[in-house]
Amino acid sequence: MSKNHFETDAVRTQLNRSEFLEHSVPMYVTSSFVFEDAEDMRASFSEEKQRNIYSRFTNPNTSEFVEKICKMEGAEAGYAFATGMAAVFSTFAALLDSGDHIVSARSVFGSTHTLFTKYLPKWNIETSYFKVNEPDKIESLIKPNTKILFAESPTNPAVDVLDLEYLGEIAKKHNLILVIDNCFATPYLQQPIEFGADIVIHSATKLIDGQGRVLGGVAVGRQDLIREIYLFSRNTGPAMSPFNAWVLSKSLETLAVRVEKHCQNAVKLAEFLDKHDKVNFVKYPFLKSHPQYEVARKQMKLGGNIVAFEIKGGIEAGRKFLNNIKMCSLSANLGDTRTIVTHPASTTHSKLSEDDRMEVGISDGLVRVSVGLEHVDDVIKDISQALSS
Ligand SMILES: *Cc1c(COP(=O)(O)O)cnc(C)c1O
Numbered sequence: 001m002s003k004n005h006f007e008t009d010a011v012r013t014q015l016n017r018s019e020f021l022e023h024s025v026p027m028y029v030t031s032s033f034v035f036e037d038a039e040d041m042r043a044s045f046s047e048e049k050q051r052n053i054y055s056r057f058t059n060p061n062t063s064e065f066v067e068k069i070c071k072m073e074g075a076e077a078g079y080a081f082a083t084g085m086a087a088v089f090s091t092f093a094a095l096l097d098s099g100d101h102i103v104s105a106r107s108v109f110g111s112t113h114t115l116f117t118k119y120l121p122k123w124n125i126e127t128s129y130f131k132v133n134e135p136d137k138i139e140s141l142i143k144p145n146t147k148i149l150f151a152e153s154p155t156n157p158a159v160d161v162l163d164l165e166y167l168g169e170i171a172k173k174h175n176l177i178l179v180i181d182n183c184f185a186t187p188y189l190q191q192p193i194e195f196g197a198d199i200v201i202h203s204a205t206k207l208i209d210g211q212g213r214v215l216g217g218v219a220v221g222r223q224d225l226i227r228e229i230y231l232f233s234r235n236t237g238p239a240m241s242p243f244n245a246w247v248l249s250k251s252l253e254t255l256a257v258r259v260e261k262h263c264q265n266a267v268k269l270a271e272f273l274d275k276h277d278k279v280n281f282v283k284y285p286f287l288k289s290h291p292q293y294e295v296a297r298k299q300m301k302l303g304g305n306i307v308a309f310e311i312k313g314g315i316e317a318g319r320k321f322l323n324n325i326k327m328c329s330l331s332a333n334l335g336d337t338r339t340i341v342t343h344p345a346s347t348t349h350s351k352l353s354e355d356d357r358m359e360v361g362i363s364d365g366l367v368r369v370s371v372g373l374e375h376v377d378d379v380i381k382d383i384s385q386a387l388s389s
Pocket residue numbers: 083084085086088109152156181183184203204205206215216217
């Protein structure tokens with residue numbers, strides 16, 4: 001049989017039915033599993049037998065979730081984590097040795113950057129950074145001990161886009177492991193493995209759950225690398241809970257329709273802001289004015305749900321804008337059904353110096369909107385009145 005379509009795998013990938021022939025998959029809320037006898041136990045621990053032993057290693061619900069994500073990303077194997085950051089940390093901790101070196105985009109999720117600057121150096125692992133608009137500098141940063149090339153695309157919060165095919169070529173040429181955080185795009189919009197990524201990471205907390213309910217993370221990719229990540233994780237304990245896996249596996253059934261609608265709404269908001277006289281510029285991957293528009297069109301199915309724009313009047317105007325928002329939420333999450341508005345310079349990134357903020361594309365007036373699933377006219381109405389007052 002030919003391969004199923006994305007939506008079909010998302011809906012139809014499920015565990016074998018139990019004796020009750022349930023239609024929807026039950027939750028296996030159990031910490032451990034029993035053995036028939038001593039021989040069964042020996043064979044299971046020696047991995048002669050593939051089966052569930054203890055839910056820190058594997059659990060039916062987490063396995064179902066992982067299998068689905070693997071199909072959607074075109075990956076060989078994966079492991080599910082309690083949070084996106086657990087997936088990021090475990091990937092680096094499992095794949096790197098003391099003395100190894102990382103080359104990463106400077107614009108990465110805040111906690112990932114803290115991991116690079118504060119924690120990995122404890123194990124003598126250093127990171128060199130390239131600016132998203134200077135990918136031609138990447139090769140000059142590679143050293144004999146460089147092992148991982150890391151990036152997110154689109155980036156948070158400035159919505160820059162990196163050329164995944166180009167990153168894949170560099171990784172291959174220099175024998176590096178290419179790790180891509182695919183959180184903003186989801187596997188529905190972009191599948192980095194197709195462009196040469198070895199490992200793809202998600203914060204499932206965002207669009208994969210998409211309903212602001214549970215935390216989760218996942219890493220999928222090459223079998224041999226996932227094996228290392230699995231062994232590290234089964235011994236250190238960042239596993240996803242069966243309940244969260246059950247929720248997230250259900251969430252994946254609706255990922256395609258949700259993301260499709262999120263993107264439709266986001267384009268309309270981006271076009272509205274593009275013409276607004278209180279706005280300096282809008283950054284949205286599928287607007288022609290986006291600096292990496294051609295790259296975005298090449299590697300993404302749609303532009304995603306995050307719209308960034310610069311409000312005229314800097315920090316003060318940004319703060320006023322947030323205070324005038326009536327319906328949209330001021331929240332640290334993104335990828336929710338509810339539209340979320342943030343102003344990084346006065347909130348999440350207020351501790352950074354102006355120079356450091358500019359390094360990651362956060363100008364004083366930059367506003368980030370995670371466009372939700374309300375009627376887009378109501379979202380535009382709220383943002384419009386907040387810009388005018
Ligand atoms: C939120 C986020 C993470 C971290 O995920 P958590 O589930 O919050 O731990 C990592 N990378 C990106 C791009 C994110 O947006």
